[in-house]
Amino acid sequence: xxxxxxxxxxxxxxxxxxxxxxxxxxxxxxxxxxxxxxxxxxxxxxxxxxxxxxxxxxxxxxxxxxxxxxxxxxxxxxxxxxxxxxxxxxxxxxxxxxxxxxxxxxxxxxxxxxxxxxxxxxxxxxxxxxxxxxxxxxxxxxxxxxxxxxxxxxxxxxxxxxxxxxxxxxxxxxxxxxxxxxxxxxxxxxxxxxxxxxxxxxxxxxxxxxxxxxxxxxxxxxxxxxxxxxxxxxxxxxxxxxxxxxxxxxxxxxxxxxxxxxxxxxxxxxxxxxxxxxxxxxxxxxxxxxxxxxxxxxxxxxxxxxxxxxxxxxxxxxxxxxxxxxxxxxxxxxxxxxxxxxxxxxxxxxxxxxxxxxxxxxxxxxxxxxxxxxxxxxxxxxxxxxxxxxxxxxxxxxxxxxxxxxxxxxxxxxxxxxxxxxxxxxxxxxxxxxxxxxxxxxxxxxxxxxxxxxxxxxxxxxxxxxxxxxxxxxxxxxxxxxxxxxxxxxxxxxxxxxxxxxxxxxxxxxxxxxxxxxxxxxxxxxxxxxxxxxxxxxxxxxxxxxxxxxxxxxxxxxxxxxxxxxxxxxxxxxxxxxxxxxxxxxxxxxxxxxxxxxxxxxxxxxxxxxxxxxxxxxxxxxxxxxxxxxxxxxxxxxxxxxxxxxxxxxxxxxxxxxxxxxxxxxxxxxxxxxxxxxxxxxxxxxxxxxxxxxxxxxxxxxxxxxxxxxxxxxxxxxxxxxxxxxxxxxxxxxxxxxxxxxxxxxxxxxxxxxxxxxxxxxxxxxxxxxxxxxxxxxxxxxxxxxxxxxxxxxxxxxxxxxxxxxxxxxxxxxxxxxxxxxxxxxxxxxxxxxxxxxxxxxxxxxxxxxxxxxxxxxxxxxxxxxxxxxxxxxxxxxxxxxxxxxxxxxxxxxxxxxxxxxxxxxxxxxxxxxxxxxxxxxxxxxxxxxxxxxxxxxxxxxxxxxxxxxxxxxxxxxxxxxxxxxxxxxxxxxxxxxxxx
Numbered sequence: 001x002x003x004x005x006x007x008x009x010x011x012x013x014x015x016x017x018x019x020x021x022x023x024x025x026x027x028x029x030x031x032x033x034x035x036x037x038x039x040x041x042x043x044x045x046x047x048x049x050x051x052x053x054x055x056x057x058x059x060x061x062x063x064x065x066x067x068x069x070x071x072x073x074x075x076x077x078x079x080x081x082x083x084x085x086x087x088x089x090x091x092x093x094x095x096x097x098x099x100x101x102x103x104x105x106x107x108x109x110x111x112x113x114x115x116x117x118x119x120x121x122x123x124x125x126x127x128x129x130x131x132x133x134x135x136x137x138x139x140x141x142x143x144x145x146x147x148x149x150x151x152x153x154x155x156x157x158x159x160x161x162x163x164x165x166x167x168x169x170x171x172x173x174x175x176x177x178x179x180x181x182x183x184x185x186x187x188x189x190x191x192x193x194x195x196x197x198x199x200x201x202x203x204x205x206x207x208x209x210x211x212x213x214x215x216x217x218x219x220x221x222x223x224x225x226x227x228x229x230x231x232x233x234x235x236x237x238x239x240x241x242x243x244x245x246x247x248x249x250x251x252x253x254x255x256x257x258x259x260x261x262x263x264x265x266x267x268x269x270x271x272x273x274x275x276x277x278x279x280x281x282x283x284x285x286x287x288x289x290x291x292x293x294x295x296x297x298x299x300x301x302x303x304x305x306x307x308x309x310x311x312x313x314x315x316x317x318x319x320x321x322x323x324x325x326x327x328x329x330x331x332x333x334x335x336x337x338x339x340x341x342x343x344x345x346x347x348x349x350x351x352x353x354x355x356x357x358x359x360x361x362x363x364x365x366x367x368x369x370x371x372x373x374x375x376x377x378x379x380x381x382x383x384x385x386x387x388x389x390x391x392x393x394x395x396x397x398x399x400x401x402x403x404x405x406x407x408x409x410x411x412x413x414x415x416x417x418x419x420x421x422x423x424x425x426x427x428x429x430x431x432x433x434x435x436x437x438x439x440x441x442x443x444x445x446x447x448x449x450x451x452x453x454x455x456x457x458x459x460x461x462x463x464x465x466x467x468x469x470x471x472x473x474x475x476x477x478x479x480x481x482x483x484x485x486x487x488x489x490x491x492x493x494x495x496x497x498x499x500x501x502x503x504x505x506x507x508x509x510x511x512x513x514x515x516x517x518x519x520x521x522x523x524x525x526x527x528x529x530x531x532x533x534x535x536x537x538x539x540x541x542x543x544x545x546x547x548x549x550x551x552x553x554x555x556x557x558x559x560x561x562x563x564x565x566x567x568x569x570x571x572x573x574x575x576x577x578x579x580x581x582x583x584x585x586x587x588x589x590x591x592x593x594x595x596x597x598x599x600x601x602x603x604x605x606x607x608x609x610x611x612x613x614x615x616x617x618x619x620x621x622x623x624x625x626x627x628x629x630x631x632x633x634x635x636x637x638x639x640x641x642x643x644x645x646x647x648x649x650x651x652x653x654x655x656x657x658x659x660x661x662x663x664x665x666x667x668x669x670x671x672x673x674x675x676x677x678x679x680x681x682x683x684x685x686x687x688x689x690x691x692x693x694x695x696x697x698x699x700x701x702x703x704x705x706x707x708x709x710x711x712x713x714x715x716x717x718x719x720x721x722x723x724x725x726x727x728x729x730x731x732x733x734x735x736x737x738x739x740x741x742x743x744x745x746x747x748x749x750x751x752x753x754x755x756x757x758x759x760x761x762x763x764x765x766x767x768x769x770x771x772x773x774x775x776x777x778x779x780x781x782x783x784x785x786x787x788x789x790x791x792x793x794x795x796x797x798x799x800x801x802x803x804x805x806x807x808x809x810x811x812x813x814x815x816x817x818x819x820x821x822x823x824x825x826x827x828x829x830x831x832x833x834x835x836x837x838x839x840x841x842x843x844x845x846x847x848x849x850x851x852x853x854x855x856x857x858x859x860x861x862x863x864x865x866x867x868x869x870x871x872x873x874x875x876x877x878x879x880x881x882x883x884x885x886x887x888x889x890x891x892x893x894x895x896x897x898x899x900x901x902x903x904x905x906x907x908x909x910x911x912x913x914x915x916x917x918x919x920x921x922x923x924x925x926x927x928x929x930x931x932x933x934x935x936x937x938x939x940x941x942x943x944x945x946x947x948x949x950x951x952x953x954x955x956x957x958x959x960x961x962x963x964x965x966x967x968x969x970x971x972x973x974x975x976x977x978x979x980x981x
Contacts, residue, residue: 032231033089039234040084046241047077053245055133068123069244071136072116078144079109082151094152101151103161107175108147110216114182117209117244121189168220176220183213204246211240284382292316292378304384306356317380320353321365353382362389412488412509415495418466420444420459423504432511434483454478458490462505465492469502475512487516531581532588535602540610543600544662547614551655554615558655559622561611562669563591563629566647566681568607571639579639583646586637594628610666619654619686626650626684634682647682649673658687701754704740709763713739716771717938721790721909721931724923727954731788731822733931734772735938736764756794765797766806773814773821775941780820784948790822792854795829799836804843811847818848822873826854830869838868845870852909856897866904874901878912878932885917895925902926920959 054070083105085093095101150157161172190206218233278285284301286294297312305312305320312320318330353363366381406413412432415424422440430437435448445455457476465472471493479485488509494502527539535543544560551558565587572580584607591601591609600612611629613622629650636643651672659665672687675694679685708714718732738746755761769791776789797803811818823844830837830853841851852873866874876897883890894910901908910922913932922930935954 033087035231036087036234037084037090039238040080040087042238043234043241044077044081044084046238046245047073047080050241050245051077055137067133067136068116068120071133071140072112072120073244074137075140075144076109076113076116079105079112079147082148083109086151095155099162099164100160101155103172104151104155104158105147106219107161107172107179108151110179110219111175111182112143113212114179114186117205117212118182118186118189121186121205173220176216180213180216180220183209183216187213204243208240208244208246211236211243215240282383284384286312286317286380286382288317288378288380290376292318295377301382304355304361304382305353311356320382321351350385362386364388410511412507412511414440414507414509416462416505416507417503420462432478432480432483432486432488432509434480450480454480458488458492458507458509461490462492462507465494465505466502469494469496486511486513488512529603532585532603534588534592534609535600537602537604537610540600540602540604540612541662541666544612544665547612548655548660548662548665551614552660556614557616557619557622558665559611559613559616559619559625560653560655560665560669561613561622561626561629561684562651562666562673563609563611563648564650564673564677565607565633566649566677568646571644571646575639575642575644579644582639583637583644587633587646587648590632590635591629594632595625599625610669622652622654623684623686626652630682630684649676649681650684651676651687652684653687698754701751702758702760705738705751705755705758705760705764708738708740709760709767713741714764714767715739715745715940716768716775717940718775718944719931719938720936720944721788721929722935722954723929724919724927724954724959727956729787729948729953730929731790731820732776732944733790733792733824733938734768734775736768737938752794756796759796761794761796762800765794766810768792769807770810770814773810773816776820777814777816779945779948780816782945786820787948788820788822788850789816790824790852792824793829795826798825798829798840803840804847807844807849808847811849819850822850822852824852824854824875827856834868841870855911866900866906871906873907873909875909875911875931876927881910881912881918881922881932882914884921885915891921894922894927898925898927916958919954923956923959 051070051074054066054073082093083102084090086097086101086105088097088099088102090097093101159171160169161175162168186209187206190209215233215236218229218236221229278296279299281298281300284304285296285298286301287296289295293314293316294312297309299309301307301312302309307320347368348364348366350362350364352360353365354360362385364383364385366383368379368381369376370379406426409426410428412428413424413426414422414429417423421442421444425437425440427437429440433448433450435450440448445459446452455478457474458478461472461474471491473492474490475487476490477485477487489512490507490509493506493508495504495506497503527536527542528534529536547558550556565583568580568583571583584603587609588601588603591611595601595611596613598614602610602612604610611625613625616622630648633646633648636645638644651669651674653659653665653668653672655665658668668687671694672685676683676685715737716734717737719735720729721731721733722728723730736748736752738748738751740746752761755764772789772791776787779787793803800806807821807823811821825841830841844851850872851870852875853869853871854875855877856874874897876894880890880893880897884894885891898908907928909929909931910918910927911931913919913922913930913934915934918932919930919934
């Protein structure tokens with residue numbers, strides 16, 4: 001492009017210089033004609049060369065550019081030849097030669113060249129067929145013929161172009177400027193093409209049109225045909241034709257050769273890429289000639305089959321196929337040959353290939369025919385399918401295993417389409433619904449004639465899976481006519497196609513009927529008592545809350561009863577726990593038998609039962625039910641062939657008056673039940689608010705008593721026992737008191753009962769025994785020898801298997817001689833289990849302690865146990881002593897007890913002696929000792945010390961003087977009678 005611009009620039013400068021220096025240059029006519037002839041001949045020759053090169057280059061569907069220029073410059077050459085022959089001074093050419101005739105041919109040639117150049121530049125790059133070439137040639141020749149005819153025979157039709165002596169006419173100059181414009185337009189088009197696509201011929205073409213424009217400018221300036229501008233214009237024209245020829249030559253000859261070289265280089269690269277791809281192919285690829293021999297093979301073929309490249313080339317493909325497979329290969333080749341290219345399709349078959357070392361490998365051979373250089377060749381692609389076969393085998397095995405698992409799975413596995421039609425069902429489905437799988441496929445549940453209500457739950461879930469595209473799980477019961485009710489855990493999973501649309505639902509249903517049965521059984525066990533099968537506390541509470549809500553809505557009364565069997569522990573202790581369990585079952589049956597329909601009875605624990613009596617109109621209705629329950633319990637129970645009588649204590653609370661929640665009603669019924677026990681048992685009581693206060697007080701006592709034992713708030717007071725024979729103090733009974741931090745000193749009547757009920761009597765009794773023994777030992781160490789310490793044993797302490805060891809340990813720790821310890825037991829305690837009591841009493845007796853029976857006459861009063869039991873002392877209960885001076889019966893009982901005890905060698909102690917007359921009577925009937933307020937109230941240890949140090953005794957003279965019928969006045973006060981030694 002630089003050369004073209006340089007040429008144009010130089011010629012433009014030359015044009016400017018000539019235009020400035022020679023406004024009217026003149027050349028001799030003879031010299032100019034010769035120059036003109038040479039110049040025009042050169043122009044005609046160059047035009048002919050352009051035609052020849054361009055015409056031959058446009059033979060085989062070449063670009064349009066050479067074709068247009070070749071046809072156009074054939075016309076330009078012919079017109080320039082006519083111009084040469086018509087020039088002034090030349091012989092006549094058909095008609096006389098002259099300036100105007102020559103100019104007419106000249107302008108026709110210039111216009112033709114300018115239009116052809118612009119058309120060639122602007123014409124799209126489309127291939128040219130032979131018909132277009134000849135059409136363009138014919139058009140060019142027709143144009144030349146037309147110009148010849150007009151210029152030679154109809155010159156008058158044309159405007160004047162030259163006037164001798166005046167020069168060029170405006171028409172001629174205008175045409176020249178028009179030609180210049182066409183050249184400039186072509187130059188701009190060439191520049192635009194250079195910026196976009198580029199071309200080998202474009203720079204030369206650009207120089208040609210530029211110089212032609214300069215040439216035409218020269219031809220607008222001359223006034224004589226032989227002046228300098230005319231000369232310069234012809235020179236520029238020849239130079240421009242030279243560049244134009246160069247452009248045509250490059251476009252028609254050099255550029256194809258360059259493109260061919262580039263194509264060859266690209267082909268080499270393509271071949272290299274092909275070879276790389278060919279060798280890198282994971283499959284063995286062979287190119288077979290028409291005879292089926294190997295023409296090419298890639299490196300994979302060498303690796304796969306063990307042959308070198310040279311060993312395979314030229315060999316028939318058959319050698320690579322196992323002998324027993326060659327017939328199959330031949331058949332495959334025949335099928336491929338039956339469909340020649342380009343209509344052939346690949347023919348594929350699996351067979352066995354034979355390696356060079358003789359090893360057979362499974363392969364897949366694909367044959368495809370194609371046509372190359374008018375020869376039919378074959379591409380054979382051989383794929384080693386060893387891994388594929390192994391994978392297929394594994395997949396087949398896994399598929400079989402999976403199918404076996406599915407077929408033998410206990411779970412129902414089915415697949416449904418969007419219409420809930422069966423697509424698949426395993427054998428378990430047939431067992432679940434009772435319909436053969438063959439009948440199920442392609443049909444819906446309803447079409448199978450199965451009950452719609454049985455599938456409502458899981459079908460609804462399946463439709464939701466289709467709508468939401470998410471897995472779902474439900475549990476449902478399906479009741480089939482022949483299968484009964486069965487429960488299933490159903491898992492539904494969406495199955496999607498390649499476009500992620502849910503097309504089916506996989507349903508896996510597990511029969512959980514047995515699990516549901518176990519769950520129901522566990523739920524029943526969790527909410528029912530295992531022994532009686534009655535509702536337990538949890539279920540009772542649930543039903544109670546429901547009953548409360550029902551009563552509140554219906555404005556009806558609801559009664560809650562709390563029943564506790566009286567002395568049930570005796571049954572367990574005497575007859576055994578099996579008998580106790582049998583009794584509880586019989587009690588449960590009797591209670592259930594007398595309840596109304598709608599009433600509920602449940603066992604809370606042990607021997608405690610809770611009853612719910614809903615929908616009662618009056619409180620009396622609840623009382624009626626309570627009476628029926630107590631009446632049915634009054635009948636004897638048969639336990640192990642023995643008749644046993646049991647009573648119960650029952651407390652009732654009523655909703656809403658006694659509470660509007662379950663906890664309050666149960667608590668208040670429990671309080672009422674304890675009140676029934678306190679008032680004699682075998683009865684029922686309705687709750688009243690005062691009971692709650694008593695129960696709260698009882699709970700507070702229990703709480704404070706635990707702290708009292710822990711914090712050492714208990715103290716012992718000692719009440720002396722005095723001889724009615726000598727008047728001396730023989731010993732003391734240890735009586736516990738509670739030094740309460742808020743209520744000062746509390747007597748045992750306030751807390752011993754609570755201690756018995758709550759089990760606190762054990763640690764309390766242990767403390768009393770230890771403290772009393774220590775105190776007795778301390779008195780002995782201070783010189784008060786011979787003082788016996790009496791300690792009460794509770795029933796629970798006496799029945800404790802470790803009692804003897806505990807007493808022995810306390811004696812050892814305190815250092816007290818066992819002979820000075822007396823243990824007191826009540827009648828009811830020793831008679832509860834006489835055989836066990838005898839063993840315990842004898843063990844205690846072997847320790848050397850004395851034993852006494854407290855409150856004699858209030859219990860069994862059996863004479864036989866006095867003989868059997870190793871007892872030392874009988875203590876007459878205060879209830880007999882209180883009226884002994886006024887009630888002849890009590891006096892007779894006391895006299896009989898004393899006589900009986902003495903006959904058995906027992907010591908008799910009277911308790912609760914408060915009057916002189918009582919003491920005088922007891923001395924009169926020869927009672928051995930007395931104990932009571934008459935002689936002394938229970939005193940703390942400090943007061944007892946001072947009493948012992950005073951050496952005081954009972955005034956026996958006063959008792960003798962007054963006799964049994966009168967009271968004796970005390971020397972020291974109204975309640976205590978002492979005699980100074």
